[in-house]
Amino acid sequence: MRIDVLMFEGVAEVDALTTFAVFANAQRRGLAVEPYLVTADGASQVTGCYGSTFSDLVPWSPGTARVLAVSGGWVLEEIERGVVPRQLAEAKAAGGEQLILAGIDSGALLLGAAGLISGRPATTHRADFGRLAEWAEVIDARVVDDGDLVTCGSGWFAGVDLACWLLERELGAPDVVVALEQWIGRDRQGTVWRH
Structure with missing residues (x-):
């Protein structure tokens, strides 16, 4: 299962990296996940909202990814520019129903601006x-x-909760998720709301 974590100028470092880290740790534990830090425009480097520079990023692959995780950050600027929302709409069109959109914190606003x-x-x-x-x-x-x-709500570790839920839901691996939570030293918070 390919998981693309979207990076863009002004991305919230903690949103992207904690989410990515959960999937990367799950991969090391033998789950069939392939997490990538990606950009929509093929840029290999971006700067996060707190000034961290990320390099060696790869282009996203909405046609083959199962999950596209969209982090928060300086999203109001991106909504005003309109580029990332347009790219997200194109990604969902390419990925179709098989592509799960995962909004991390204020990343949900980018999905909203994309009309998704x-x-x-x-x-x-x-x-x-x-x-x-x-x-x-x-x-x-x-x-x-x-x-x-x-989507997941407030907090620096909300992306951890979202990633753990997706691993459990998509791969049916609650035992691995429990072991991962123990490794992290943090249990998930809150309840998953579903219809």
Whole structure:
């Protein structure tokens, strides 16, 4: 299962890296996951919202990825520019129903601006509930699972909870997820909201 974690100028480092780290650790534990830090435009380097530089990034592959994880960060600037939302809409069109969009924290706003969550249940950082309500039915839950759209709410470790849930849901590997949580030293928080 290929998992693309989207990197862009102003990405929230902790959102992207903690999510990536869960999938990478699961891969080391033998689960069939292939996580990548990717860019939509083929750029091999970006700078995060706190000034960290990430290099050796690879182009995304929405046609072959099972999950496209979209981190938060300086997303309002990206929404105003419109480039990342357009790219996300194109990615979903290429990936179709098999591509799971995973909004990490304020990354859900980018999915909203892309027109990909219209009227669907979703969550984001609590400070952005009002903005998310422009596009989605806001659910105040740690993780909201609506099939091919999975979003997670506030907190630096929300992406960990989202990644653990996707591993459990997609690969049926609760034993590995429990071992991973023990390794991290942190149990998941909150409840996964589903229809």
